[in-house]
Structures are given as structure tokens and as C-alpha cells.
Amino acid sequence: MTELNEGEVEQYSRHLSLKDFGQESQIKLKESSVLVIGAGGLGCPVLQYLVAAGVGKIGIVDNDVVESSNLQRQILFNHDDIGAPKAKVAAAKLTRLNPFIKIHPIIERLKKENAESLFSDYDLIVDGTDNFSSRYLINDACIIFGKPLIHGSIHLFEGMVSVFNFKDGPTYRCLFPEQPDSSSIPSCAEAGVLGVLPGIIGCIQAMEAIKVITGQGQPLSGKVLTYDSLSNSTRMINLQALPKSREIKELPDACEPCSAPSQKMCLNKEIVEISEYELREMMAEKKDLQILDVREDWERLQSRIDPSLHQPLGNLVNSLPVSPLDCLIPEKDVVVYCKAGVRSRMACEALQSIGFNHLFNLTPGMDGWMNTFPEFTHRG
Numbered sequence: 001m002t003e004l005n006e007g008e009v010e011q012y013s014r015h016l017s018l019k020d021f022g023q024e025s026q027i028k029l030k031e032s033s034v035l036v037i038g039a040g041g042l043g044c045p046v047l048q049y050l051v052a053a054g055v056g057k058i059g060i061v062d063n064d065v066v067e068s069s070n071l072q073r074q075i076l077f078n079h080d081d082i083g084a085p086k087a088k089v090a091a092a093k094l095t096r097l098n099p100f101i102k103i104h105p106i107i108e109r110l111k112k113e114n115a116e117s118l119f120s121d122y123d124l125i126v127d128g129t130d131n132f133s134s135r136y137l138i139n140d141a142c143i144i145f146g147k148p149l150i151h152g153s154i155h156l157f158e159g160m161v162s163v164f165n166f167k168d169g170p171t172y173r174c175l176f177p178e179q180p181d182s183s184s185i186p187s188c189a190e191a192g193v194l195g196v197l198p199g200i201i202g203c204i205q206a207m208e209a210i211k212v213i214t215g216q217g218q219p220l221s222g223k224v225l226t227y228d229s230l231s232n233s234t235r236m237i238n239l240q241a242l243p244k245s246r247e248i249k250e251l252p253d254a255c256e257p258c259s260a261p262s263q264k265m266c267l268n269k270e271i272v273e274i275s276e277y278e279l280r281e282m283m284a285e286k287k288d289l290q291i292l293d294v295r296e297d298w299e300r301l302q303s304r305i306d307p308s309l310h311q312p313l314g315n316l317v318n319s320l321p322v323s324p325l326d327c328l329i330p331e332k333d334v335v336v337y338c339k340a341g342v343r344s345r346m347a348c349e350a351l352q353s354i355g356f357n358h359l360f361n362l363t364p365g366m367d368g369w370m371n372t373f374p375e376f377t378h379r380g
């Protein structure tokens with residue numbers, strides 16, 4: 001029977017005194033193993049809190065080195081670490097945080113060839129990557145090898161978290177059924193990222209991992225939590241499990257992360273990010289332009305772009321693979337917008353998976369449109 005030693009009892013004393021958590025949950029953490037893929041903006045807070053919580057075995061998969069541009073958000077590192085492997089530096093620092101657990105730096109890039117050997121040693125997988133192809137590879141490997149997945153992702157000022165492949169719950173492919181072409185993966189260097197945001201999303205991922213391991217609370221399985229940092233608001237989207245999402249026969253290839261030299265090969269061709277100015281030009285030039293609002297009903301009641309169709313993201317995703325709106329024509333241009341460009345990007349990916357190939361995402365969202373063109377904003 002697993003027991004806690006004297007040092008562990010002292011280090012985890014606040015857990016042990018927590019009602020309905022206590023020694024039983026702490027031992028579950030000690031007996032668990034978690035593989036964190038990516039030691040970047042999301043991976044850093046995930047690793048810090050899982051290590052501090054007492055997860056018994058943690059693997060860190062990352063073949064990248066620390067760069068100065070990482071330091072704005074990857075808070076495990078400092079200027080002295082520049083040029084050193086992230087996984088190795090992270091493991092050394094985290095061991096000083098908790099000497100009672102095992103931390104394994106894996107200085108490799110996750111590929112379909114090594115996925116099984118890496119996943120086989122761990123109970124739970126945490127996705128801290130920053131590109132779509134890696135997310136599909138991780139998701140599909142979790143399905144094939146039977147591992148629950150804690151997913152987190154960010155874009156501009158918004159982020160999302162969900163738990164996939166947990167007790168026959170939805171997978172990442174239930175949200176985005178088909179992997180987009182690698183050329184449609186945006187570069188984080190180009191899009192930018194607010195440094196605090198991955199810290200917030202990573203902390204939520206760590207919390208979900210602890211819930212899954214200990215059986216405490218209700219994990220975000222069948223739900224997608226979205227977070228808007230500018231308004232400090234959250235939304236919950238219900239997600240249905242699609243049996244077809246588990247029909248995975250082989251693992252896909254993953255392209256290089258956005259920090260790699262090959263990032264220019266990952267530029268978007270099918271889903272085009274546009275500004276409010278570009279949308280205004282399109283509206284003036286194209287009489288048959290289709291504009292889709294994927295915000296919630298209450299948001300649309302406050303303001304909207306006219307003319308535009310409306311389908312909340314949750315309804316859109318749950319209607320797949322059937323077209324969410326009969327009046328949307330896949331062969332014609334579709335501009336999708338939400339509050340700040342994140343939900344609309346998700347909607348574009350979903351529409352792309354069912355045959356829409358002329359998709360435009362309004363990057364600044366309704367916020368940017370209202371600030372620039374208040375006279376063309378319908379209110380109330």
C-alpha cells in the first residue's frame with residue numbers, strides 16, 4: 001500500500017487538511033503519471049502546479065531550446081537558460097520544487113513513430129502544444145492507446161480548455177472533425193500572444209488533470225470552457241460525442257511547431273484572417289458575401305453586423321456533419337465573426353471540415369468592428 005513519507009506529509013499538508021480531498025486523493029496523485037507535451041506557455045504552469053501537487057511521475061516532451069522571446073510567458077525560464085533545452089531546464093528546476101517525485105525530460109519532438117512508446121508509460125496526457133497538426137496527433141494517439149487528454153489552446157486574447165477521450169466522452173475530433181491542411185496553421189509568432197493568458201489556461205488544465213486523477217468534481221468532459229481575458233469572462237459550450245471521431249486507423253503526421261525555422265510553410269491558405277477594414281471592403285464589393293455570427297443569442301441582441309446570419313458556435317459544432325445553416329453556400333465566400341476572433345476561428349475550422357473552402361475569420365471580432373465602424377454597427 002502506498003504511503004506518504006514525513007517530508008511529503010509536510011509538503012502536502014494543505015491538501016491533507018482539505019475536506020473531501022485528504023490523504024486518499026494525495027496518494028492517487030502520488031501513484032499517477034502524467035505526460036506533458038510542450039514546455040512552453042501552457043506547459044510551464046501545467047508543470048509547476050502538477051509538480052507542486054505531487055503527481056508521482058511526470059514526463060516533459062519538448063525538443064525546443066529556450067529563446068529570449070519565450071520569457072514573456074514561459075515563466076519557468078530566465079535569461080541564463082537561453083539556448084538550453086526546455087525539457088532539461090524545466091526538469092532541473094521542478095525537481096528543486098518537489099524532490100519527492102520523478103521528472104523525466106524527453107528532448108524529442110512527438111511524432112507518430114514515437115507516440116506509442118512515449119504514451120505507454122503514462123496514465124494521462126496534457127496537450128501544451130501550439131499548432132493544430134500536433135493537437136490531432138496527440139488526440140488520435142490518445143484514442144488509439146486509450147489515454148484521457150487534457151486540452152488547452154490560446155489565440156490572441158482568448159483561450160479554451162476541455163477534457164477529451166475521458167470515459168467514452170468526446171474527443172478533439174468531435175469539436176473539429178477533420179484536420180486542416182498544414183498550410184492553414186497560423187504562426188504564434190505572427191498572431192502574437194498575451195503573456196498572462198497561457199498562464200491562466202495552463203492553470204485550468206492542471207486543475208482538470210488533478211480532477212481526473214483524484215476523481216474530484218466534474219471534469220470538463222463533454223464541455224469546452226472558453227475564456228476571454230479582455231472581459232475576464234467565461235463561456236461553457238456543450239459538446240456531444242460523435243462515434244465517428246473514434247474511427248482512427250493510423251496516426252497523422254505533425255508539422256514543426258511555430259517557433260521552428262519551417263514556420264513559413266505553415267501559413268494559412270484556406271482560412272484567411274481579415275481585419276475590419278478588409279471586411280468593409282468585401283461588403284462593398286461582393287453583394288453575395290455571406291457573414292456568419294457565431295456568438296451567443298444575448299451577445300447578438302446587444303450588437304451585430306448587418307446583414308449577417310446567426311448560429312452560436314455550440315449549435316454549429318453539435319450540428320455537424322450536417323451543414324449548420326441551409327442557406328450557407330459552401331462554394332461562396334463566408335466571413336465568420338465572434339467577439340474577438342477565437343470562437344470564429346473554431347467555427348471556420350468546423351465549416352472547413354464539411355467542405356467550406358472560402359472562409360474568412362474576422363480577427364478583431366465584433367469588438368474591433370464596433371470600435372472602427374460604429375456607424376455600421378446595429379445595436380439593440
